[in-house]
Amino acid sequence: MTSPEPTGAADPTARAVPTGPTDPKADLRFSLQEARDALLWKLEGLSEYDIRRPMTPTGTNLLGLVKHCASVELGYLGDTFGRPSGEPLPWLDEGADLNADMWATAEESRASLVDLYRRAWAHADATIDALPLDTIGRVPWWQSGRDEVTLHHAVVRVTADTHRHAGHADIVRELLDGAAGMSVRDxxxxxxxxxxxxxxxNRLEEAAKEADAHT
Known part of the structure; x- marks a missing residue:
């Protein structure tokens, strides 16, 4: 079992854990960026086939996770607060195939979706910087009358979602080539x-069999 060796990896000391006086926005941004970086790191060194392969019965794949997370950021940290990005997202249009945001077509390149994700970061970060955390937004796809959300809640929601999908990517990458690890820094x-x-x-396998034999 090995860790992925990223190409042109960032300096491990480039972004340290926030210290000093409490800054809620800095804490939120740090945690969100950790998840973003981890997700993209899992693409490095893999073929076009491997980053698109469905690795679970429900089709989980690495590039699809990136596509989905880009869409989530542009929605929750853009449109929700009256800050549309202008990015075309045809996979979310009415009439699009179900789950179209969770996989990449042959025509959607790795570079284009990674670039979209990075633009989504920049747009989301600009929203976080521009607005107080108690700003109220409205989520367009939530039920009317129950669609209000604070910026603080939206950032926490996006961060949790991104970390969840980074965990999916951990498992998918390990299944593909055995590479594992939490981040380029650690x-x-x-x-x-x-x-x-x-x-x-082997030890875990034996423990599982032993426990099963006792039931």
Missing amino acids: TSLPSADPAWWERYR
Whole structure:
């Protein structure tokens, strides 16, 4: 089991954990950016086929996760607060195929979707910077009368969603080529030795069988 080796990876010290006086916006931005970076890192070093392959019965795939997360940011941290990005998102139009935001067509390139995601970051970050956290927005796809949300809530929602999908990407990447790790700055893995991981997995398998035998 190894960690992905990113190409042109960022300096591990480039963005440290916020310190000093409490700054809620800085804390929120830090946590959201960690998830964004982790998600894109999982694409690095893979073929066009592998970043698009459906790796679960419900079709989970790496590039589709990026496409989805870009759409989520532009919606919750753009349109919701009267700040439309102007980005065309045909996969969300009325009449689009169900789940069209969760996979990439052959015509949608890796570069175009990664660039869209980065533009979504910039647009979302500009919204966070421009508005107080208690600003009220309205989510266009929520039920009328129950569609109000604060910017604080929207940022937490997007951050939670992105971290969830970064976790999906962790598992998909490990299934594809065995590469694992939490981030380019800290893999959070106890060992890089494949033999150690084989022994570890075997130990878990034996424990599971033993527990099952006792039921």
